[in-house]
Amino acid sequence: MPEPYDREILTRLACIAAQLTSAERVVATLVDGLSVTSGAESEGASQSRLPLLTALPLQKAGVGQVGTVKLYSSTLFVLSTEQQQALQDLVIGAVHELELQAKLDQARVELHAAHRQRRTLERRLEHARTLDALHTLSDRSLTPCEVALQSARLIGPAIGADWTGLVTFAAGVPRVQAAHRRTGQPDFTAYLGTPGSVTSRLDALQRPYYLSAYPKHPHAVPAAVRAGVQAMAWLPLGEWEDTAYVLAVARTGPARTAAWRSTDRTLLNAAARSVRAALHQRAAVSAATAAARTDSLTGTGNRRALDVDLAQALDKGQALALTLIDLDGFKALNDVHGHAAGDCALRVFASTLQGTGSAVYRLGGDEFVLLDSSERPASDTEVELQRALRAASGAVGASLGASVGTVHSPEDAQEADVLLALADRRMYEMKRQRHRRSAPLAPCG
Secondary structure, three states: OOOHHHHHHHHHHHHHHHHHHOOOEEEEEEOOOOEEEEEOOOOOOOHHHOOEEEEEEEEEOOOEEEEEEEEEOOOOOOOOHHHHHHHHHHHHHHHHHHHHHHHHHHHHHHHHHHHHHHHHHHHHHHHHHHHHHHHHHOOOOOOHHHHHHHHHHHHHHHOOOOEEEEEEEEOOEEEEEEEEEOOOOOOOHHHHOOOOOOHHHOOOOOOOEEEOOHHHOOOOOHHHHHOOOOEEEEEEEEEEOOEEEEEEEEEOOOHHHHOOOHHHHHHHHHHHHHHHHHHHHHHHHHHHHHHHHEOOOOOOEOHHHHHHHHHHHHHOOOOEEEEEEEEEOHHHHHHHHOHHHHHHHHHHHHHHHHOOOOEEEEEEOOEEEEEEEOOOOHHHHHHHHHHHHHHHHHHHOOOOEEEEEEEEEOOOOOOHHHHHHHHHHHHHHHHHHHHHHOOOOOOOO
């Protein structure tokens, strides 16, 4: 299709040719069908009314003829040398201008394409930076909720969202927290989790859900529509401790610009996968950490957990009581009733103590440790210990007692190894005294 400048150039060419030669009518035509007439007769007049004076081809290098300039005049005359040269120069100039305009057009097209490519590359770079920042979240000491919120804050600006937030579902009940909001945009937090809304129905969401026409959805919240929500997306991030996490993203403005592009979906899907991977990694690390801190038989803390918890409490300067417990009669129980009965007694004893609120640890064999606040009365601990001994004895049909050694920090010591050694000495001193009296400790009945 001819460009607008083609007609302008041909119009000037026809006018100047008519002036140079006194031709009554000049018709400049391109091979694509564009034709411009200049002269006394109208453009619609038949060319047969005037005899053809001469025809000059429009030649483009490397292309050939691209058009023709025809001069008509009622008076036949011979063009002078000057007129012929002027016409030739005029035709060459017109062709050059056509070529230049075509090159300028091509340059504009290429420049526009370069700008688009640059914008695309910039978006990809921004997306790559966002994904890289998301990957680093898994290396930080954050809770799953903090990981998801930080992710929402990073994703919002990267895709030009007007609002991003985190939806958590506990027992199917949604709770919406805003993470990012563009300046000047309303906060949609109060709208999106209302009962019956689209969001409230996505607690079991397994795949990304995109809405480019939110106002048309039958469960769209009218207040959110009035506030300008045009497009929404929800991306499941996984579950953690019976809580489901969903990333929510909203856009406002005209439907054409708010709709989700393929590049938006690519980034959001990749971001959701990254967050899910971080949560899964956190779950695996948490499970491994818990396993490393847990006694496999009783479910109490093990020696490693005691070392860590005791060190942390002492570092914080907390006043605490540490009670070391050694079961009396346990070896006889194993010898008479077998190791299965011994394991049962240990599990019942430990589970009963765990229900008291004390931190319970099994050091190995039949040795346990209780960590409590120093403000807790020693009589309470004694009552709980007796109750646990009765429960364990009743479970296996044998009588169990206990020797204990209790120390306090900071009164007795402020170092973990010193406290444990002192508690051990006090526990064995109690055991020796009872052996000397040949009387069992705390008979259970």
